[in-house]
Amino acid sequence: AGRLEGKTVLITAAAQGIGRASALACAREGAHVIATDINAAFLETLAAEQPSIRTSVLDVRSNEAVSALAASMPALDALFNCAGMVANGSVLDCTEADWDLSFDLNVKSMFRMTRAFLPGMLAKAAAEQGSVSIINMASMASSIKGFANRCAYGATKAAVIGLTKSLAADYVKAGLRANALCPGTVDTPSLRGRIASAADPVQAEKDFIARQPMGRLALVEDISPMVVYLSSDESRFVTGQTMLVDGGVTI
Numbered sequence: 001a002g003r004l005e006g007k008t009v010l011i012t013a014a015a016q017g018i019g020r021a022s023a024l025a026c027a028r029e030g031a032h033v034i035a036t037d038i039n040a041a042f043l044e045t046l047a048a049e050q051p052s053i054r055t056s057v058l059d060v061r062s063n064e065a066v067s068a069l070a071a072s073m074p075a076l077d078a079l080f081n082c083a084g085m086v087a088n089g090s091v092l093d094c095t096e097a098d099w100d101l102s103f104d105l106n107v108k109s110m111f112r113m114t115r116a117f118l119p120g121m122l123a124k125a126a127a128e129q130g131s132v133s134i135i136n137m138a139s140m141a142s143s144i145k146g147f148a149n150r151c152a153y154g155a156t157k158a159a160v161i162g163l164t165k166s167l168a169a170d171y172v173k174a175g176l177r178a179n180a181l182c183p184g185t186v187d188t189p190s191l192r193g194r195i196a197s198a199a200d201p202v203q204a205e206k207d208f209i210a211r212q213p214m215g216r217l218a219l220v221e222d223i224s225p226m227v228v229y230l231s232s233d234e235s236r237f238v239t240g241q242t243m244l245v246d247g248g249v250t251i
């Protein structure tokens with residue numbers, strides 16, 4: 001049997017990148033996966049690739065949409081809040097609009113999702129005398145380490161870690177585990193976009209690789225196993241942690 005047999009796992013931003021790889025990895029382990037994203041076309045290609053995955057268009061910036069989805073869903077065993085974006089630049093480059101959008105998409109979305117889905121998850125944990133899991137996408141660029149030109153991004157991902165630890169503390173006796181996932185630099189469509197839009201794309205890619213001691217970017221498949229682990233009962237004694245998967249950056 002798969003490691004996630006019988007579990008229901010919902011993932012945001014699952015149409016591409018780390019979210020998509022995680023949806024596929026969880027489905028391979030037997031989970032009932034609900035993959036959500038704002039990009040309906042890419043969700044369709046995901047469902048075509050793995051027909052057992054259920055898809056639903058969801059904008060995590062809409063409280064109404066989040067509440068409506070939660071009301072229409074069975075209780076979750078695991079929630080992977082993966083949605084997030086990078087706003088480039090130092091504090092002097094960062095506009096108030098960049099700052100607000102970054103916090104809304106990277107942090108407040110998790111507040112919305114958690115408020116909508118947590119009651120059902122806690123009821124499930126109580127009924128089954130087991131544990132449920134929230135996985136929040138942070139980054140090594142956060143309270144863990146500072147990087148140039150990641151002002152708003154680093155601030156949001158540090159906030160994600162704070163939110164995750166507070167959830168872990170509040171519900172540790174109620175069967176909820178909450179952990180933050182902190183990847184290094186991962187080769188995803190949005191990273192490719194950041195490289196392509198740099199003044200010198202060849203140099204930009206070299207620079208991203210140079211800061212990875214293992215000498216390469218992470219593949220999405222380097223990150224998704226941590227999502228499977230945190231969704232599974234194998235991680236039943238793990239809560240409130242920052243799970244670094246960074247190719248040695250923070251050695």
Ligand code: NAD
Pocket residue numbers: 012013014015016017018019036037038039042058059060061082083084085086105137138139140182183184185186187188189190191
């Ligand atoms: P990506 O940035 O390539 O794709 C992001 C996905 O989010 C897209 O499918 C997009 O449609 C979706 N999305 C955007 N706005 C949305 C919204 N309002 N509601 C729902 N979905 C929305 O994917 P990625 O690079 O794997 O990034 C995913 C997460 O991983 C982000 O939180 C990112 O900060 C984090 N992360 C990425 C890296 C990296 O190097 N790629 C490193 C550390 C952390």
